[in-house]
Amino acid sequence: xxxxxxxxxxxxxxxxxxxxxxxxxxxxxxxxxxxxxSSDGNRGRTAVIRNMKGEVLTLDLTAERRVVVDGQTxxxxxxxxxxxxxxxxSPCPHKLCVKRGRILRAGEWIACLPNGVVVKILxxxxxxxxxx
Amino acid sequence: xxxxALSRLGLLSAxxxxxxxxxxxxxxxxxxxxxxxxxxxxxISLFWFGLRGALMVNIARVVAGNLLLGIIVSPAxxxxxxxxxxxxxxxxxxxxKLVPPLSVxxxxxxxxxxxxxxxxxxxxxxxxxxxxxxxxxxxxxxxxVGVGFVTGLIASRVLDKVALERTGPVG
Numbered sequence: 001x002x003x004x005x006x007x008x009x010x011x012x013x014x015x016x017x018x019x020x021x022x023x024x025x026x027x028x029x030x031x032x033x034x035x036x037x038s039s040d041g042n043r044g045r046t047a048v049i050r051n052m053k054g055e056v057l058t059l060d061l062t063a064e065r066r067v068v069v070d071g072q073t074x075x076x077x078x079x080x081x082x083x084x085x086x087x088x089x090s091p092c093p094h095k096l097c098v099k100r101g102r103i104l105r106a107g108e109w110i111a112c113l114p115n116g117v118v119v120k121i122l123x124x125x126x127x128x129x130x131x132x
Numbered sequence: 133x134x135x136x137a138l139s140r141l142g143l144l145s146a147x148x149x150x151x152x153x154x155x156x157x158x159x160x161x162x163x164x165x166x167x168x169x170x171x172x173x174x175x176i177s178l179f180w181f182g183l184r185g186a187l188m189v190n191i192a193r194v195v196a197g198n199l200l201l202g203i204i205v206s207p208a209x210x211x212x213x214x215x216x217x218x219x220x221x222x223x224x225x226x227x228x229k230l231v232p233p234l235s236v237x238x239x240x241x242x243x244x245x246x247x248x249x250x251x252x253x254x255x256x257x258x259x260x261x262x263x264x265x266x267x268x269x270x271x272x273x274x275x276x277v278g279v280g281f282v283t284g285l286i287a288s289r290v291l292d293k294v295a296l297e298r299t300g301p302v303g
Contacts, residue, residue, distance in 0.1 A: 012179070012235050013292040019238030026245055026277050033270025 044106040044121030047085045049078060052116035061085070061104075061121070071115030078119060090115050141177065141185055145192035148173035152197035164208040168244060168279045170197075174220065175240050175287040183224040190216050207258065211251045219247035236291060240284025245276035 049057040051069055059067070064081030066088070074091030084102040090112040097112035106123030151170035158167060170193060178186035194216060198209040223243035226234055234242070252272045256265040 012233065012239075013288045015235050015237050016232070018230075018232060019235050019241075022234065022238055023241055023277055023281070026241065026273060030270045030273035030277065033266050033273065035267075035270070 043083055043104055044108070044123055046122045047080055048120050048122060050118045050120075058122075069117050071112065071117045073115050076112055076115050076117040078117075085110065085119050085121060087112065087119075090117065137181065137185070141181060141188055144173050144177045144180075145189045145196070148189055148193035149196045149200070152193050153200050156197075156201055164203075164206075164211075168247070168283060169286075171216070171219075171240070171244065171247075171279075172283045172286045172290075174216070175223070175236065175243065175283060176290055178220065178223055178227065178239075179236060179287070179291055183220065186220055186224075187217070190220055211254050214254065215247040215251040218250045219243040222246040235284075236288035237281060237284035240287060241277050241280035244280030244283060245273055248272040248276040 045061055047059050047061055049059070049067065049069055052072055053070070055070075057067065057069070059065070059080055061080060061083045067078045067080060069076045069078060071091070076090040076097075077088040079086050079088050084104045086102045087097040087100065087110055090097050092112050092114035097110050097117075100110045103110055103119075103121060106121055109118060109120040111118045148170045151173065152166070155166050155169050160166065174186055174190050174193065177189040181189075191213070194209070194213045195204070198204045198206075198212065203209055220243065223239050223246075226239050226242050233239075249269065249272070252265070252269050256268065
């Protein structure tokens with residue numbers, strides 16, 4: 001069996017070219033992965049929908065669903081899913097809310113002011129803090 | 133196993149437990165994280181006594197260390213045990229299956245990175261932190277390389293200076 005102690009004649013206390021290559025590769029991988037997180041680091045997890053009557057709806061962004069919200073002048077259709085929120089339609093003259101497109105980061109929001117409907121994405125609301 | 137090998141493994145385990153408990157007192161960004169200096173003793177055990185001996189030292193270190201720290205069944209204990217055991221497996225794989233073999237320092241780096249990757253994966257899975265998992269993983273890979281390098285350098289120096297007459301493989 002090979003899993004046993006023996007130096008096999010080679011001096012393993014000397015750093016080899018293989019070591020240097022491997023350490024360089026691991027460092028590259030580490031820096032590569034480290035740079036990744038910042039771009040999608042603050043993706044939101046929940047969306048909060050409010051209308052002028054004071055009704056509040058909190059929804060998980062991962063579950064795909066279409067929501068119809070009662071507003072002041074009609075109903076606003078909102079699509080939620082795949083971590084994003086977008087307005088499908090709203091009874092307003094300029095359709096700014098629909099043109100805003102998708103939002104996905106914590107803190108982003110879309111409002112349809114004529115109809116009085118606001119959607120805001122909350123960050124990771126699961127934990128306020130962690131202690132061991 | 134010879135009495136000599138057994139007593140040496142006992143000494144290595146005792147040393148590993150002492151360093152393990154000591155380094156838990158050192159401040160780190162996460163309270164349950166450790167620098168990983170006690171891995172020096174495990175690396176030395178691996179090169180002196182092979183995989184079985186090192187596994188014994190490692191399990192003794194984690195169980196006795198966490199028993200002394202009073203966190204024996206906490207997630208930190210489970211992470212520590214799983215992380216270090218998989219690190220040992222990877223180090224043994226690199227040590228005896230890779231041609232040409234890495235030096236002690238390279239092997240130690242691989243082990244430290246494996247330990248960190250396993251622990252961070254478990255940690256992010258437990259907290260469902262998918263958003264920052266990748267950058268966290270990158271950071272801990274870099275930390276692993278650094279700590280593994282230092283640990284490996286110390287182990288390498290010890291293995292170089294201390295001439296151990298052959299006790300034969302353990303088991």
